[in-house]
Amino acid sequence: MSISDLNVLLVEDDQNVAITLHNMLMEMGVSNVYDATNGVEALDLFHEAPDSISLVICDWNMPEKTGIEVLEEIRRTNDNMPFLMVTARADEASVLKAKECNVSAYICKPFSYDELKKKVNHIIDHWSVCAD
Amino acid sequence: MRILKGIIKKHGVKKNGCTIIDIFLDLFYNVPPHKKIIFDVLLLSFTVVPFSYYATKNDLFERWYEYTRVYEDWDLDELSCVFISILFVFFVLAQIRLFAILRMHKKLKLVNQKLIEKERNDCRQKRMVALGTMASGLAHEINNALQPALGLGEFVREGLKENKDEKYLAYMNTIMNGVYHARGIVDNVLNYSHEKTLVTEEQWAKAVLLHSLNFCVSLIPSGTQCVWRGLNSIEGSDERLILRCNETGLSQILLNLMKNASDAMGGGGEIDILVDRCQKENDQGEVISTLCIKISDTGRGMDKETMQRIFEPFFTTKDVSKGTGLGLAGVYALVKQHNGKIKVESVPGEGTTFTLLFPVTVKSRVEAQKIINRHSEDN
Numbered sequence: 001m002s003i004s005d006l007n008v009l010l011v012e013d014d015q016n017v018a019i020t021l022h023n024m025l026m027e028m029g030v031s032n033v034y035d036a037t038n039g040v041e042a043l044d045l046f047h048e049a050p051d052s053i054s055l056v057i058c059d060w061n062m063p064e065k066t067g068i069e070v071l072e073e074i075r076r077t078n079d080n081m082p083f084l085m086v087t088a089r090a091d092e093a094s095v096l097k098a099k100e101c102n103v104s105a106y107i108c109k110p111f112s113y114d115e116l117k118k119k120v121n122h123i124i125d126h127w128s129v130c131a132d
Numbered sequence: 133m134r135i136l137k138g139i140i141k142k143h144g145v146k147k148n149g150c151t152i153i154d155i156f157l158d159l160f161y162n163v164p165p166h167k168k169i170i171f172d173v174l175l176l177s178f179t180v181v182p183f184s185y186y187a188t189k190n191d192l193f194e195r196w197y198e199y200t201r202v203y204e205d206w207d208l209d210e211l212s213c214v215f216i217s218i219l220f221v222f223f224v225l226a227q228i229r230l231f232a233i234l235r236m237h238k239k240l241k242l243v244n245q246k247l248i249e250k251e252r253n254d255c256r257q258k259r260m261v262a263l264g265t266m267a268s269g270l271a272h273e274i275n276n277a278l279q280p281a282l283g284l285g286e287f288v289r290e291g292l293k294e295n296k297d298e299k300y301l302a303y304m305n306t307i308m309n310g311v312y313h314a315r316g317i318v319d320n321v322l323n324y325s326h327e328k329t330l331v332t333e334e335q336w337a338k339a340v341l342l343h344s345l346n347f348c349v350s351l352i353p354s355g356t357q358c359v360w361r362g363l364n365s366i367e368g369s370d371e372r373l374i375l376r377c378n379e380t381g382l383s384q385i386l387l388n389l390m391k392n393a394s395d396a397m398g399g400g401g402e403i404d405i406l407v408d409r410c411q412k413e414n415d416q417g418e419v420i421s422t423l424c425i426k427i428s429d430t431g432r433g434m435d436k437e438t439m440q441r442i443f444e445p446f447f448t449t450k451d452v453s454k455g456t457g458l459g460l461a462g463v464y465a466l467v468k469q470h471n472g473k474i475k476v477e478s479v480p481g482e483g484t485t486f487t488l489l490f491p492v493t494v495k496s497r498v499e500a501q502k503i504i505n506r507h508s509e510d511n
Contacts, residue, residue, distance in 0.1 A: 014276055020283040027287060088272040110278035110315055113286050 001054070001124055003117075006030040011042040011058040011070060012086070017109070021057065021086075024113055028120065030055075039065025043073055050078060055123065060087035060094070071101050082127040084119060179224045187217070256440075260461075263445050271321040274314070281311045320458040321445070323465055330378045330469045334503050337375035337423055337492055338363060341407065344383040348390050352403075356394040360405035366423070372500030373409065373492045375423060381466045388459045389427045389486050395450065396431025396484060404428045409492070423492045428485040433478045442476065 008030050012018040018035060025033050034053070036042035039062055046053060056074065060067035067085055074081055085098050088109045098106055104127045107119050186192065285308050292301040341363060349358045367373050393403045406426040414420050434442070434449070441447045443464040448457035467474045471491055478484040495503065 017276060017279045020280040023287070024283050088275040109275045110282040112282050116283075 003120060003124065004029050004031060005054065006120075006124075007032045007034070007052055007054045009034045009036065009042060009045060009053045009056045009058075011036045011039065011056070011062070011067070013037055013059060013062040017059070021116075024116055025057075027113065028117055038062055039067070039070045042070055046074060050081075053081070055082045055084065055120070057084045057086060060085055060089065060098075068097060068101055071098075071103060075102055080127075082123045084123060174228075178228070179221055183217070183221060183224075256444075260444060267321045267445055271318045274318050278311060278314055278318070281307075282315065285311060317458065320462050323462045330381050330466070332376050332378045332381075332470065334374050334376050335379070336500060336504055337373040337490075338366065340375060340377060340379055340382060341425075344379065344386050345405070347383050348387045351387060352390050352394050353399045355400040356390075356397065357402040358390065358405065359402060360407060362407040366407055366409040367494075370497055372495050372497055373421065373423060374495050374500055374503060375490055375492050377470055377490070381470065385463050385466050385488065386425075386427075388463045389488075392459065393427060393429035393431065393484070396429050396433075398431075401430055410489075421492050421494050423488075423490045425488040425490075426485055427488075428483060430483040433480040433482050433484050435480050439476055439478055443474075 008025055010018065010021055010025065010033050012021060012035075015037075018037065022033050022035060034045055036045055039058075042056075042058065043065070046056070056070075058067045058070050065073075067087070071083055071085070074083065079102070082104045084105050084107060085103050086107055086109060087094065095106060104123050105119050107116065111119075285304070289301065289304045289308060292304055345358075345360055345363075352358065390403055394401070397403075404427075406428070408424045408426070410422045410424050412420050412422070438449060442460050444457075445461040446457040447461075464474060467488065473489040475487040475489070476484065477487070
């Protein structure tokens with residue numbers, strides 16, 4: 001799989017950050033970005049068409065459903081879905097918690113375009129191997 | 133009278149019974165009961181016994197009686213003689229008790245001083261924690277807010293480069309520098325408030341230190357000379373000091389201290405770094421080894437008040453444009469994450485010395501090699 005084949009589900013409650021990430025992904029050349037502004041909306045989108053999504057990028061701190069809850073919900077039905085957690089926190093406890101829930105990768109805000117691209121590439125290289 | 137009754141009641145039920153001395157001591161000086169028996173024996177042996185001995189030997193009571201007979205109008209009999217003697221004994225007791233109280237007072241003063249010092253430390257600690265919590269909350273908000281600038285700014289810069297718009301490209305460069313600088317500050321805050329995970333691993337102390345020092349020397353202003361001593365003599369030829377550390381973290385600690393030293397000497401002067409190994413026995417009789425790094429400058433030094441505050445976040449004596457006040461706060465947090473200690477000594481006008489203490493373990497060469505190999509395999 002390459003970046004141009006990716007269909008990304010982007011979950012972010014902060015509108016400014018959502019627009020930023022959306023544009024960064026489009027610049028990267030992914031094929032499609034589905035936007036969700038909260039966890040509930042994201043899960044609805046995911047359950048509607050789980051096969052059409054190849055990467056989830058999700059914020060940790062959101063009202064209603066947190067990123068971890070979204071991740072847990074997705075993992076219940078799909079162990080291989082690549083999941084990139086976006087967060088403003090990098091303390092030991094949250095990293096461990098995310099790892100426990102089988103997160104694919106973890107990126108700390110604020111990050112530059114290059115850093116995001118590196119993470120996405122890393123996920124494609126390592127996670128799709130596991131998925132096969 | 134009520135007090136006296138209370139005391140008699142208190143002592144009356146005790147196994148040892150109650151002497152008049154008990155009542156007296158309790159009434160005036162409130163001596164803890166388990167010490168009373170010692171006082172009784174001491175007081176008796178030092179006052180009453182010698183006095184009675186002296187009195188009988190020299191016929192004191194009779195002489196006193198004779199003496200009082202001289203003044204007919206005093207009308208004292210033998211009983212009053214005894215009464216005066218008892219008063220005298222009590223007077224002596226009081227003197228001794230006073231002496232003991234003075235000594236106790238001295239001790240209490242010392243304890244009090246220690247308590248005040250401890251309270252001040254606790255207070256400082258609490259303030260640091262509160263500031264840390266606030267700063268880390270703020271840092272997360274700022275991280276969120278910085279995301280659009282950092283994420284999209286680079287595209288704008290690229291666009292301007294393509295269009296060869298030199299003027300706006302220069303503006304954009306300045307903006308992006310500011311954004312990266314802001315990210316660095318927030319990073320420092322998170323470092324300070326223990327929000328960032330520091331992965332430590334066991335390493336050969338000498339090699340790590342040498343590497344870090346070389347790295348730091350390349351980054352301090354070129355006007356400042358840097359000399360280190362003692363690195364070769366911290367271990368024998370057959371042993372290795374193993375330090376649990378994060379190399380980047382260690383370099384950050386040293387770099388911050390060395391940059392501060394250089395700033396304090398106006399970008400010139402000489403930084404003296406002394407590496408040493410201390411050994412101490414703990415309560416269980418085990419030998420504890422400590423790696424000690426002393427970083428001294430001959431700069432302007434600082435007064436006591438400044439010294440008490442240097443590890444507080446946002447405290448700085450530098451220009452607003454030069455220092456964020458987070459350097460030493462970060463150093464403090466990093467040292468703590470290494471289970472280390474940091475001390476500072478300074479004389480205004482003469483210079484400052486920072487002492488870093490890190491726990492190390494002493495291993496044989498072969499053992500050390502195994503540990504280091506294991507870590508490199510893990511990675």
